[in-house]
Amino acid sequence: MTDETNPLLTPSTLPYDLPDYRVIRAEHYLPAFEAAFAAQRAEVDAITANPDAPSFDNTMTALELSGDLLGRVAHAFYTVSSADATPDIQAAEETLAPLMSAHQDAIQLDSALFARVRALFEQLDELDLTPEQRYLVQRRHTQMSHAGAGLSNDAKQRLTALNQRLSTLTTAFEKNLLADTNELAVVFDDAAELDGLTAGELSATAQAAADRGLDSSYVVALTLFTGHPYLSSLTDRESRRRLLEASRSRGSRGNQHDNRGVLREIVRLRAERAELLGYDNHAAYITSDETAGSPDAVRELLFRLAAPAARNAERERAALQEIIDAGPEPFPLEAHDWAFYTEQVRQERYDLDRGALRPWFEAERVLRDGVFFAATALYGITFTERPDLPSYHPEARIFEIHNADGSALGLYVLDLYTRDTKRGGAWMNSIVAQSRLRGTAPVVVNNLNVARPAPGQPTLLTLDEVNTLFHEFGHALHGLFATVTYPSFAGTNVYRDFVEFPSQVNEMWIYWPEVLSNYARHIETGEPLPAEVVEKLATSETFNQGFATSEYLAASWIDQAWHRLGAAEAAADIDVAEFEAQALAEIGLDSPVVPPRYSSTYFAHIFSGGYSAGYYSYIWSEVLDADTVEWFHENGGLTRANGDRFRRRLLGMGGSKDPLEAYRDFRGRNAEIAPLLERRGLTG
Template sequence: MTNPLLAASPLPYGLPPFEALSADMYGAAIEEGLAAHLAEILAITGNSQPATFDNTALAMERSGQLLNRAAAAFFTLVSADASAEIRELETGLSPRFSAHQDEVYLNRALYERFAAIDTVNLEAESARLVEEYLKEFRQSGIQLDAPGQERLRAINADLARLGTEFGQRVKKGMKSAALLVEDAAELAGLPADDVASAAEAARAAGHGGKYLVTLIQPGNQPALASLENRDVRRRLFEASVGRGSGGGHLDVLDLARDMAGLRAEKAQLLGFANYAELVADRQTAPDFEAVQTMLGRMAPAAVRNADAEAAALADVAGHPLEAWDWAYYSAKVRREKYDVNEQALRPYFELDRVITDGVFFAATALYGITFHERPDLKAYHPDVRIWEVRDGDGTGLGLFLGDYYSRESKRGGAWMNSLVDQSGLLGTRPVVTNTLNISKPPAGEPTLLTLDELRTLFHEFGHALHGLFSNVTYPRFSGTSVPRDFVEYPSQVNEMWIMWPEVLSNYARHHVTGEPLPQDVVDRLEESRLWGEGFATTEYLGAALLDLAWHTLEPGNVPDDALEFEAKALAAAGISHPLIPPRYRTGYFQHIFSGAGYAAGYYSYIWSEVLDAETVDWFTENGGLARTNGERFRQELLSRGNSRDPLESFRILRGREARLDPLLKRRGLE
C-alpha cells in the first residue's frame, strides 16, 4: 500500500489523510523525509555556482517538505492521540530529529554559503531570512571546533531522549494520580455534571460504580473550589502536587536534574554563562537581566496581595488554612463578598454556544471571517471537529480543527499547533488545531465550562488566529514562528473579548432557558476581578522563577535533592508561600522539561502580557470590537509572523514602546 504521507495530501488545504495512516507509515515517511532533506541540502552545498539568495536561501526554504509534512502529522498524534505504537515510535525518533537538526546547523559548507549571500539589494523580508538563518547557525554551535561539536551533538541527543521520557512519564503520572472515591457522598459540593463525568471516567477505567476525579496539568485542580469534604480536598491536592516526585517508575526528578546539567553544559559550550542567558539571546527581551528585573519587581507585590487574601480566607474558614483549603474558601469569599458563584455560571457557558456565538462571533465581528463546519473531513480522532475558515470576500483562508475533550491518549493542558504552515513561496494555506482537556460528559448531556475553561478557549483561539492570518512569503516566518516570549501575546489579547458586552451577551445564555447572563452578575464579576490575583500572580511567578532557577545552574552544580533545591530557589526569589505552590512543580513541569519549548522561557506569559495589556488599552481607546481595529491588528501584527521584528510590529500598532504600568494595574500590583 502506498504511504499517503509521501506525497502532498489531496485533501482540502493539505489536511493530512489521518484515516488512511497507520503508525508504521509515520515512521517510514519521517525516515524517508530525513534522508530526502539531507540530499536537498547536499545539492545546495554542492552547487558549483557562487552562493546567491535564490540558490541557497530560497532552496533551503523549499527543502524538507516531505519531512515537515510527516512530522507535523506525527507530533499532532504524539500530543493529542498517542497509542502505544506512537509512543514507542516517538522514543525512537526524538534522538533522530535532534541529530538531524545538528546535521543541518553544524554543516560548515551550508553556513559558509549563507554567510556569502549579498543581502544589500534584497527586500526586507528576504534580508531578514538570511539574517535569521545565520543567527541559528551561531546559536547551534557552528563556531565550535570538531570536539566541541561532537560533544554538543551528544548533549542534544541526550536532551531529546530525556525530554521524551519526561513527557511520557508525566502523562502516565497524571492518569495514575487521579483520585478514586467509593461514594458520591464524598463528592458533595461538586456540580452534578462533574459527578456524572467522574462516574463515566471511573467506568471507562474499569471502576464501575465508583468515581474518578481526573487531573488537569497545573497543580491547582478545579474540583478543589467545590469539594466540601476537607479530607477529599487534601487527598486531591496531595495527589496533584506530588506527581512525578514520589519515587517509583513515574518519578521524573532524576530526568529534570540530568536535563538541567546538560543544558548548563550546552550553554557554557556555546559561550553563555548559563542556559537562561542562551535562551534570552533568542527572545525579544533585550537580555536575561531585563527578565529578572521585571519578575523581581512583581514578586514582592504579588506575595503581599496573596498574604492579604490568605488573611481574609482564614477569617471565613474559622480555622488555620491549609493549601488544599485555598480554592474552596476563595470561592466562598467570591460568593459572600461579591455574590459571585462560579459554579452557578456554568449553565451559561455551554461549549457549542461559546464556540459559535462567542469565539467565532468575535472573530467575525473583528476580522470579517466566517466558519463553515466540514463534517466530510476527518481528523485523527472522532471527537475532533473541522471548520473551513473563509475570508471576508468568501475566499478560503484555511482549516481550523477543534479537539476539546480529554482522553487517556492525550497529554494534559491546552495548546495550538500547525498541521500546515502558510507560505507564499510554497503556495500553502494554514491548517491549525486547538487542543483542550475538557471533561467529556455522558452522552446527551451538555458540556458546561468553568470560567477558566472559557478563558482557555478564547486564549487558544488567539493562537489559532495568529496561524490563520499569516501572510508571509517564507515558511520559516509563518504564523506563530516568533520568539517564545512573543508567542503568547496575540492569544492573551483575544481573551479581552470574553467579557466584552456585545460578545458576552451573544454567547452567555442559559443552556436550558436561553436567558442571558444577568447584567447584575456581570457587574459583580467585574467588581470581583482583582480578587484572587494575589494567588494567581504568586502561583505563576513561582513557576517562572523556578524555571529560571533550574536554568541558571552551572555545570557540575546540579543539586542531588530536586525538591530541596525547589524550596530553596523559591525562598531565595522571595516567592515562597506556604499556601501557594508554584503553578507547576518540578515533578510535572512539562513546559520546561519535555520539549514544549519553554525551558528558561516560562516567564514569556507575563512578558507577553505587558504587550497584551497595552493592546487591550489600544482596542478600548479606539472603539473596541470594530472591523477597523481588527483589520489593523491583523495587518500590522497577526499576519506578519516573524517576517519582521515582532516588537517593531507592536510599535507600529501602538505607536510607541510598551510600558509596564497597564499590566501592574490589571493585576493590582501598582
C-alpha cells in the same frame, strides 16, 4: 512497506493538504521520517555542492524549499503524538527523538551551508532584497550561529551528542508525566465525597470511572497545573486534600515514572551545552535570542512583581482565615483549602458564585456565539464545519474558514475533551503551515482537556475553561492570519517571549458586552447572564490576583533557577524539593498555602515543551497584551477597522518582522507596563 503504500510519502489529495488520517497508521510514521530525512539531506547537499557564488535564490530560497516532505510528516505525527499518544505512537516517538535531533543538527551545524549563509549576511547591504528576504538572512544567520554552526568539529560532535540525549530525556519526561498523571487520577467510592460538584461534573466523574472499568465509582482526572477546578467547590476537606496531594506528587513518587533523575540530567546537559556554546548558563543561552535579551532582564521583571504579589496573597490569606475562624470548627488554612474558601469570600464580598455560572457557558454556544462571533466581528471571517474531512481522532472537529471577501483562508481543528492518550494542558499547533513559496494554506489545531459528560448531557464549561478556549483560539488566529512567503516565518514561528501575546489579547473579548451577551445564555432558559452578575465579574477582576500572580511567578522563577545554574553547579547531586524551596525563598514566594503553578517534576512546559528558561514569557507578553487591550478600548473596541489593523500589522506578519518593531508599528510606541500593573492589582 514501500513508498507507494505509505500514505505519508505522497502529497495529500484532500483540501488544504490535510493528511488523510483514515489511512495513516502508527507503523507508517518511522519509515516516512527516514525517507524525509534522506530527502532533505540530499536537498541541502545540492545547495552546498553548488559551484556558483551564494545568492539569495540558490541558498536561502533553496533552503526554504528543502524539507517539504519532512514538514508534512512531522506536522502529521506530532499532532497525533501530543493528542492521541497510543502505546504504538509513544514507542515511535521514543525511537524518533534522537533521530530528529541528529537530523536537525546535521543541517544547523553544516559548515558549508553556514559559510554560504554567512557570505550573504556579510554582504546584506549590497543585495537587492525585500524586507522579508533581508530578515530571513539575518534570522537564519543568527539561528545557525546560536545553534553552534561556528564551533570546531570536535565541539560539534559533543554538541550533537548532547542534543540527541536531551531529545530522549524530554520525551521520557513527557511519557513519565502522562503515565503518572493517569495512575494518580483520584478514585472516589461514594458520591458524598464529591459533594459540591454540579450534576454535570458528577456525571463526568462517573463517566471517567466507567471508561476505566470502575463501576459505581467516580474518577477525577488531574489537570496539568498544580490546582484543580473542583478544589473550589468540593465541600469535603479530605477530598480536596487527596486531590491536591495527588497532583503535587506526580513524577516524584520513587516509582518507574519518577522524573527527578530525568530533570536533573536535563538541567546538567543543558548547562553543559550552554557552556560549550559560550554562555554562562542555559537561561543566558535562551534569552540571548529572545526579546528579553538576558536572564537579568527577566529577573528584574519577576522580582519587581513578586513583592507586591506576595503582599496581596498574604492579605487574601488573612481574609480566607477569617472565614474559617468564624466557622464552627476553626483550623489553619492549607493549600487545598484556598480555592474553596476563596469562593466563600467571593460570594460574601461580591455576592458572586463563579461555580454557579456554568449553565451559562455551554461549550457549543461559547464556541460559535462567542469565539467565532468575536472573530467574525473583528476580522470578517466565517466558519463552516466540515464533517466530511477526516481528523486524527473522532472527537476532533474540523471547520473551514473564509475571509470576508469569500476567499478561502484555511482549516481550524478543535479537539476539546480530555482522554488518557492526550497530554495535559491546552495548546495550539499546526498540521499545515502557510507559505506563498510552497503554495500552502494553514491548518491549525486547538487542544483542550475538558471533562466529557455522560452521553446526552451538555458540556458546561467553567469560566476558566472559557478563558482557555478564547486564549488558544488567539494562537489559532495567529497561525491562520500569518501571511508570509517563507516557511521559516509561518504562523507562530516568532520569539518565544512574544508568542503568547496574540492569545492573551484574544481573551479580552470574553467579557466584551456585545460578545458576552451573545454566548453567555442559560442552557435551559436561554436568558443572558444577568447584568448584575456581569458587573460583579468586572468589579471582582483583581480579586485573588495575589494568589494567581504569585503561583505563576513562583513557577517562572523555578524555571529560571534551574536554568541559571552553570555547568559545575548543575553537575552536583541536587535534591529537587530542597532546590525548589530555596528558589522560592529567594524570590519571597515560599508561602506553603500558595504552591507554584507547576513544580519541577511535572513542569512539562520547561522539561518536555519549548519553554525552558522561557516560562516568564506569559507575563513578559502580558505587558504588550494589557497595553493592547487599552488601545482597543481607546479606539472603539470590537470593530472591523481595529481587527484589520491588528491582523495586518501584527498577526499577519508571522515571524517575518522583528516583533517589537511590528508592535511599535501597530501601537505607535513601545508598550508600557502600567496597564499590566493595574490589571493585576499591583499598583499599590
